[in-house]
Amino acid sequence: MPEEPEFVQLLTPEGERVEHPSFAFDGDDEMIASMYRDLVLTRRIDTEATALQRQGELGIWASLLGQEAAQIGSARALRPQDFAFPTYREHGVAWCKGIDPVALLSLFRGVDQGSWNPLETNFGLYTIVIGAQTLHATGYAMGVQRDGAVGTGDDDRDTAVVAYFGDGATSQGDVNEAFIWASVFNAPVVFFCQNNQWAISEPIDRQTRIPLYQRASGFGFPGLRVDGNDVLACHAVTKAATQRAREGSGPTLIEAFTYRMGAHTTSDDPTRYRLSGDLERWKLKDPLARVHAYLTRHAGLAEDFFADIEAESDVLAHRIREGCVAMADPHVLGIFDKVYAEQTEELAAQQAGYAAYLDTFETQTGAHA
Amino acid sequence: MPEEPEFVQLLTPEGERVEHPSFAFDGDDEMIASMYRDLVLTRRIDTEATALQRQGELGIWASLLGQEAAQIGSARALRPQDFAFPTYREHGVAWCKGIDPVALLSLFRGVDQGSWNPLETNFGLYTIVIGAQTLHATGYAMGVQRDGAVGTGDDDRDTAVVAYFGDGATSQGDVNEAFIWASVFNAPVVFFCQNNQWAISEPIDRQTRIPLYQRASGFGFPGLRVDGNDVLACHAVTKAATQRAREGSGPTLIEAFTYRMGAHTTSDDPTRYRLSGDLERWKLKDPLARVHAYLTRHAGLAEDFFADIEAESDVLAHRIREGCVAMADPHVLGIFDKVYAEQTEELAAQQAGYAAYLDTFETQTGAHA
Amino acid sequence: MSTITLAKALNDGLRASMEGDAKVVVMGEDVGKLGGVFRVTDGLQKDFGEDRVIDTPLSESGIVGTAVGLAMRDYRPVCEIQFDGFVYPAYDQIVSQVAKLHFRSGGRLPMPIVIRIPFGGGIGAVEHHSESPEAQFAHTAGLKVVACSNAADAYWMIQQAIACDDPVVFLEPKRRYWEKANLDREAAPAPLLSSKVVRDGTDVTVLAYGPMVKTCLESAIAAAEGGTSIEVIDLRTLSPLDLEPVYASVRRTGRVVVVHEAVVNLGIGAEVAARITEQCFYALEAPVLRVGGFDTPYPPSRIEEEYLPDLDRVLDAVDRSLAY
Amino acid sequence: MSTITLAKALNDGLRASMEGDAKVVVMGEDVGKLGGVFRVTDGLQKDFGEDRVIDTPLSESGIVGTAVGLAMRDYRPVCEIQFDGFVYPAYDQIVSQVAKLHFRSGGRLPMPIVIRIPFGGGIGAVEHHSESPEAQFAHTAGLKVVACSNAADAYWMIQQAIACDDPVVFLEPKRRYWEKANLDREAAPAPLLSSKVVRDGTDVTVLAYGPMVKTCLESAIAAAEGGTSIEVIDLRTLSPLDLEPVYASVRRTGRVVVVHEAVVNLGIGAEVAARITEQCFYALEAPVLRVGGFDTPYPPSRIEEEYLPDLDRVLDAVDRSLAY
Numbered sequence A, B: 001m002p003e004e005p006e007f008v009q010l011l012t013p014e015g016e017r018v019e020h021p022s023f024a025f026d027g028d029d030e031m032i033a034s035m036y037r038d039l040v041l042t043r044r045i046d047t048e049a050t051a052l053q054r055q056g057e058l059g060i061w062a063s064l065l066g067q068e069a070a071q072i073g074s075a076r077a078l079r080p081q082d083f084a085f086p087t088y089r090e091h092g093v094a095w096c097k098g099i100d101p102v103a104l105l106s107l108f109r110g111v112d113q114g115s116w117n118p119l120e121t122n123f124g125l126y127t128i129v130i131g132a133q134t135l136h137a138t139g140y141a142m143g144v145q146r147d148g149a150v151g152t153g154d155d156d157r158d159t160a161v162v163a164y165f166g167d168g169a170t171s172q173g174d175v176n177e178a179f180i181w182a183s184v185f186n187a188p189v190v191f192f193c194q195n196n197q198w199a200i201s202e203p204i205d206r207q208t209r210i211p212l213y214q215r216a217s218g219f220g221f222p223g224l225r226v227d228g229n230d231v232l233a234c235h236a237v238t239k240a241a242t243q244r245a246r247e248g249s250g251p252t253l254i255e256a257f258t259y260r261m262g263a264h265t266t267s268d269d270p271t272r273y274r275l276s277g278d279l280e281r282w283k284l285k286d287p288l289a290r291v292h293a294y295l296t297r298h299a300g301l302a303e304d305f306f307a308d309i310e311a312e313s314d315v316l317a318h319r320i321r322e323g324c325v326a327m328a329d330p331h332v333l334g335i336f337d338k339v340y341a342e343q344t345e346e347l348a349a350q351q352a353g354y355a356a357y358l359d360t361f362e363t364q365t366g367a368h369a
Numbered sequence C, D: 001m002s003t004i005t006l007a008k009a010l011n012d013g014l015r016a017s018m019e020g021d022a023k024v025v026v027m028g029e030d031v032g033k034l035g036g037v038f039r040v041t042d043g044l045q046k047d048f049g050e051d052r053v054i055d056t057p058l059s060e061s062g063i064v065g066t067a068v069g070l071a072m073r074d075y076r077p078v079c080e081i082q083f084d085g086f087v088y089p090a091y092d093q094i095v096s097q098v099a100k101l102h103f104r105s106g107g108r109l110p111m112p113i114v115i116r117i118p119f120g121g122g123i124g125a126v127e128h129h130s131e132s133p134e135a136q137f138a139h140t141a142g143l144k145v146v147a148c149s150n151a152a153d154a155y156w157m158i159q160q161a162i163a164c165d166d167p168v169v170f171l172e173p174k175r176r177y178w179e180k181a182n183l184d185r186e187a188a189p190a191p192l193l194s195s196k197v198v199r200d201g202t203d204v205t206v207l208a209y210g211p212m213v214k215t216c217l218e219s220a221i222a223a224a225e226g227g228t229s230i231e232v233i234d235l236r237t238l239s240p241l242d243l244e245p246v247y248a249s250v251r252r253t254g255r256v257v258v259v260h261e262a263v264v265n266l267g268i269g270a271e272v273a274a275r276i277t278e279q280c281f282y283a284l285e286a287p288v289l290r291v292g293g294f295d296t297p298y299p300p301s302r303i304e305e306e307y308l309p310d311l312d313r314v315l316d317a318v319d320r321s322l323a324y
């Protein structure tokens, strides 16, 4: 891997704001404070979910620890009509898109495979098959074009689409095809890659030998690297890229350079494949700490501001826990209703047959009630 | 499409040699003369095969008309141990790899699906599923690495692999994955893309909005564009790229900028989708004419040289025709033997059963003999 | 009433759907100016524009994957896969996304996508151009899989498939593209997901779909000369299967032969045989016999006619069935 | 004789093959330091180096496609697909290249590639991690498809698959990875492509493979208490099928139940039922009954135990068979 290139940074790990020739954060301290709240609450969602998994309430959890800024920064740049297509780790984006964190848990608990309405929330389903959603995003963006919702100058109409994916995903054919389609059709899509340095146990050098953002140049659209732990920079570059998309100037690849602070998922054991030294170094770049430092030092926010957020996050955690534990298992007969928009007779017959079969137990023992 | 970039050219359409800062043709006039022979004979193979298709002797034929220089130039740069993975149009490469042109026809005639031994000829099977062979090439190159046949300095040992594909193929996931694998493993593979401007009816702007050779930059290895109608330039750049591969310096993408002078295949009707003006312009850049001009004007070759080649090509054409017409249909029972290296009992039983079935006709009418 | 080729009937059907619903878009390789390699989309781009008839990059996963996104944006994409053998690069998007998204979303995301696939052999083509991939899609819950066998069905079925809110894999018998049939555009079409008795008979029931329907009808005519009465049923829908008419027939004939080009092993015939045996166990005079591809890849075209089920092989199976 | 888990048996088998043949290479996502998400390749990279145990880019088509090239260079690649649901991006390379290259090359290109796929459900996983894609591969001529059900078989079968000159799709019952069995490393193994009677019985023949073998054995034990004697056959090889032992059994019992996790519709059971009916028509007292997945995508894990065939559903089918 050659020397790491520059990235866009607007807030240093120490909490100092810095200038960048091309990008500026256009919000005020109040907005930074509100993003800080998002960062803290998102991390709290994550911590709580991880705990719930440890306690057997979830089957698995994919932690976003360390990636909060990349997600909050980018998602806060989206307008309501903008559509985001996530992987399975975009809890911060979900939060900004108004998804109830409890709803996020159902997939991981195993009670359903997605419990929000993508068409109402403009937030796609979590997608586990790596990279698949990038094509969906591109197709959606082509639909946006066909709807005339690009380049009209109407801020409430022009629509950008954001595809989230990881560093590992860049090796999938689908992701590269998405780059091609987006470029050829000049689709209003932003490819937001969180390069957290790892794809489960594989370091980034198994996916590329040059910095990932440069991939875009091969497809004919701009790519840039941003400090993925800097919420201001992530916001600024995403705002610029989505604006570009909305104007009809086509796709952008953003590589948010960050680090997966935790395990790949709760099933993973990173001690088998990575050194703790890395983790320690990255802790110094924590995405929350730097905003905290800035808000304290430069925005004059006092302890009660932070205490309020802490209190709010306690309430949230409590609500998540309650919500999770209360989540009932679905009835198995319900799955037959979900396969098709227009159920087939064949399936209806299977459903009836299985219901009758289950009834034999019910009358006998109540076992499957 | 932005302005077309420079390409490597060493012989102008008028037959004048020109210098290039980075690439030079390292052969003498004798070699140019022998490449001219290859060009003529390859074109003759193609003409003859097209005629055979028109006469019903072949089911289909994919003409290389216009792409002779790209193929002969690149393939003549290969050493015997170098392995080439073709599409379905690499008749010129096949020729240089020593494949009997008659053997090329069997697939198109429909008597088999490939009649040469890739392991003996170092020339892969024709591959119709677009792009699939680029991964095979990359895997083969990884095998070369594992055999220690890279970077030893032994010219007879160090091995390069060349994957041929078209402009359309660059949109397939597989091709992009091949770029990634080749780059990550630094595999000794050269990606030789003949950009003939068309994928059946689709012009190049359906696949990319920037020049194709630039795709490589996104993957971290060099890409360059060469005048695909200039056999000297194609030779020079391929020689350099394969040398680079053999030394262990990894992959290169070569975009040979050329033009499909004929239909996509004999089944195609290009008048439905492209203007004849283009064709006329490209005729002025014919890959054979310029070598002819050079050899006449600057290498002092006289009419008898060209007449000899004409005569040779007549003989070749005759041989191809004879060979094609003589190609017998296979026996249907033979297909059961080819499925597995270790035939299964199940298949043997199917074979026996079908043989017995056919026998009932044989004794009745001889129909299926 | 007009006489029309199957390819033109599809073209007319597509046109009717596009006229009826501005959200219908056609996408695929060479579907624009060229009108597709089989001319099924001929003239559509000229009349409906490049936004609705999209010449795509050469990537099948891209075709289907972007269709998912378009469907989420309320479009009804009709994807053309140029040949059967080229659907596999899109396989992941089809089985893990298209087929599952309605389910995974708890019913919130309809996927009104049609994936048109010219399928089967018999046209003298090179490898990968004569495949019969239908069983793989029929095995995939969440898809609907249909095959037309004649021009009239083609005209209606493509429109019904496009109107369906579920993903439909739409199989077109490419060797029959140029065959003509009468099309009555005023007639009420049969429901999309229904099989159809296309010839009445009393001795043996023969089941087929797509290109083999014609072969079986010809077999029935030949058999009639020999005094054997064959009932031919065009399955039309492969997932779900519509087997009630088949059971009714089998209860009368007691004998069944299933015919398809696809490999017999785990082909549609396997499922049909298993179900018929289960539903008509006591009515069967003979096991359900299957005629189809051997366990080999599709052979070189010069011998494809010997590989493909033909009149003789159908009749051979009929005879074997009658011999029980 | 030692007691060993199925996962460790595979690990030992891989190790033995790698020791025996320097051309055996293992490749896949996370197979190196991590040893695979199921630890099946644990320690192999440490001992055999990065050239023989290759952590690959995250691209399944790449894994299988480069394996083809490696095989052409005389290697014997063992590809790991991390979970069943992630094999589909590689589907095109598997069905159009790996399966066909021996045939297309006129027998000149052997494809000694093993594609290992942990398959099936029952581990409480999220979507795409519990699929049963075997029928699709078994339908594809040119592949061999096997499934191990216990540690001893796993140890031998993986070595036999690697030694085979044909491509083998090797299915591993992931919910059984941690189950132990006795392994006698000196015993002569059964041939790879053979089925095996794993419990003798006289009333009903129950067929299974992979994870369902254990379920069926438990059913047999339960049934025995009720006085019903079930013969259980582990199919082991799904393509080709080895049904002679099955026919022999059916001729004695007259009744068959086939069990798998995969969707019943066009699952292995369909083919097995069709063949048994054809071969043992007069011996059958009841139609072959099938127990397996409904025509739905794999459900959320909290209800997977109700979706998956279990002891009760197997016994229910046995009872229904006996009721004929």
Ligand SMILES: Cc1ncc(C[n+]2csc(CCOP(=O)(O)OP(=O)(O)O)c2C)c(N)n1
Binding pocket: A087, A089, A128, A129, A130, A165, A166, A167, A168, A169, A170, A196, A198, A199, A200, A260, A264, D029, D058, D060, D082, D086, D089
């Ligand atoms: C097609 C496919 N192959 C394999 C997997 C298994 N898998 C799940 S996550 C993962 C690594 C993903 O890495 P990256 O894209 O960097 O995202 P991250 O998990 O780091 O956010 C893998 C291999 C999968 N989900 N999909």
Ligand SMILES: Cc1ncc(C[n+]2csc(CCOP(=O)(O)OP(=O)(O)O)c2C)c(N)n1
Binding pocket: B087, B089, B128, B129, B130, B165, B166, B167, B168, B169, B170, B196, B198, B199, B200, B260, B264, C029, C058, C060, C082, C086, C089
């Ligand atoms: C996967 C796949 N999809 C579609 C096709 C049908 N097809 C055959 S050739 C071709 C165009 C190829 O264009 P290009 O790569 O530029 O090569 P050229 O024919 O111009 O040499 C297409 C679409 C195919 N063979 N394989």
Ligand SMILES: [Mg+2]
Binding pocket: A166, A167, A168, A194, A195, A196, A197, A198, A199, A200
């Ligand atoms: Mg990552």
Ligand SMILES: [Mg+2]
Binding pocket: B166, B167, B168, B194, B195, B196, B197, B198, B199, B200
């Ligand atoms: Mg081309």
